[in-house]
Amino acid sequence: MAVDKRQLGRSGIEVSALGMGCWAIGGPWAEGARPLGWGRVDDDESVRAVRRALDLGVTLFDTADTYGAGHGERVLGRALAGRRDEAVIATKFGYTFDERTRQATGENASPHYLRRAVTDSLRRLGTDRIDLYQLHLGDLPLP
Numbered sequence: 001m002a003v004d005k006r007q008l009g010r011s012g013i014e015v016s017a018l019g020m021g022c023w024a025i026g027g028p029w030a031e032g033a034r035p036l037g038w039g040r041v042d043d044d045e046s047v048r049a050v051r052r053a054l055d056l057g058v059t060l061f062d063t064a065d066t067y068g069a070g071h072g073e074r075v076l077g078r079a080l081a082g083r084r085d086e087a088v089i090a091t092k093f094g095y096t097f098d099e100r101t102r103q104a105t106g107e108n109a110s111p112h113y114l115r116r117a118v119t120d121s122l123r124r125l126g127t128d129r130i131d132l133y134q135l136h137l138g139d140l141p142l143p
Helices: 043-055 067-078 111-125
Strands: 006-007 014-016 020-021 060-062 088-095 096-098 105-107 132-135
Touching: 020 043, 043 067, 067 088, 067 096, 067 111, 088 111
Parallel strands: 020 060, 060 088, 088 132
Antiparallel strands: 006 014, 096 105
């Protein structure tokens, strides 16, 4: 099965025309009592889905550090283990969270937080690079 390819913006990175959004594989997380995730998911099934997407030619995987309060990045990293060079990882930062309690805790777009967030994402994803790193906050005041 041939999948159409596209250039990712002006980056020179080639990606499949169809990408896989990874919000759901993060599983449950919340802001207080308000659920933010998709509920319980089977991590092994999520890994199989990512690998099947790769087998079918999907190369772009969009996630965020906050999906499942870090859990989504860990699952994606596990799925891409041994196949990292076949994938383009797009992840995001900006929302803060507690990995232990799986709770959203706020927002932070400071340079200090960015450095911590990218280091944590690299660790969770089990990789030495992030292909597209995005600010996840849409309502920041202009400087």
